[in-house]
Amino acid sequence: MSEFRNRAEDQQKIYQRWAPVYDRVYRGILRDGHRKLAALAAAAGTDILEIGVGTGLTLGHYRRHCRVTGIDISEHMIARAREKAKREKLEHVQALEVMDAHALSFAENSFDAVCLPFVITLIPEPERALDECARVLRPGGEIILASKLGDGAGLQGAIETAVAPLVRHIGWSSAFRLHRIIAWAERRGDFAAAEILPVFPNGFFKIVRLKQSGLAA
Template sequence: MAVAYDLEGQKRAYKRWAPYYDRVYHKLLADAHAKTARAAAKAGPDILEIGVGTGLVLPWYPEGTRVIGVDLSFHMLERARDKMLSGAAPQTRLVAAMDACRLGLADESFDAVAVPFVITLVPDPEGALDEAMRVLKPGGAIVISSKLGYDTGAMAKIEEWVAPLMKKVGWSSAFRIERIKAWAEARGDVELTEIAPLFPAGWFKLMRLVKRS
């Protein structure tokens, strides 16, 4: 089935958000950003970050890593570039404009692919994850952090109860963990190794998927 892309619409939205994004999300997402960077670095030094945005995760990557960040929005990337050039993100080697589903990068180039707070916004999440797998080395890891909902259990009920409030601040429980599990099972060459709660109160999740050697 063909996927309809509104990339220009997304770019316009990101252009509006770019001047305010850091002020809104810097403190709220700091825990998630730090843990995402550390989880990616555990897989090895060469890291691709998809959806780098204004570069809020970039300063968290530990010494010795080599990070390339890509994003759809030039306006977001300008702020990520400023962090790189100012020395605030010393492990960053490059930031560049790319579509997550059409990465202009070589096969098996990275030890880890970090996907912070973007998988629920990509028009074709499975396509983006397929691209992440393409550029990932065997044994490497995809690290996803986002607002990911459960299908069943007590947490699913809590998420359903607070969904109207979360919708007002732009978050949704509509994107389910099971969707990523189904993608991994359908491929067969990637293993889900971790689902961990992130601040605040586990509302955000970190998922780690390892590409089989």
């Protein structure tokens, strides 16, 4: 538990430093992933939860008929997201709250889609967070993730592992593997990977659709 708490505190400090400049650094490189993730979420249903909303870079990409709730562990990031939603008149954004992905305060069957844009690799206990995503999801809903998800193979895998301690200091992870997400779905038995999409730049990032009840489409 102390290790978990220390990692959470480290993330808070990282995000506090990055909140003022996050949009300038990441808006361009993550735009393709944000846009595609938001479109897939809207296709899954109207009520959407975004975990790790950060400064709100994805919010403007959701279709306006959706009802979007965003959470983040960082109050500094949430403050930026609230400013953005107000400034850009994003009326489809219902709420932006500070919350731990490991212990969501929402009731079961609350959302049609749960999105995790570029955050799953940074969550201290990702399987526990995914279990929470599954709990608040409605039957037939989808968990949609965008992230740097390698397979650990070859030279690229070796490089990703070697640089992992360095990139962690800027709030990223390079060592998280795609098979960890697939293994979570297989262990549960009520989710299946419906689709894995490469996104800019040149497939470096990926989007994974996890559909409930094993109904891959």
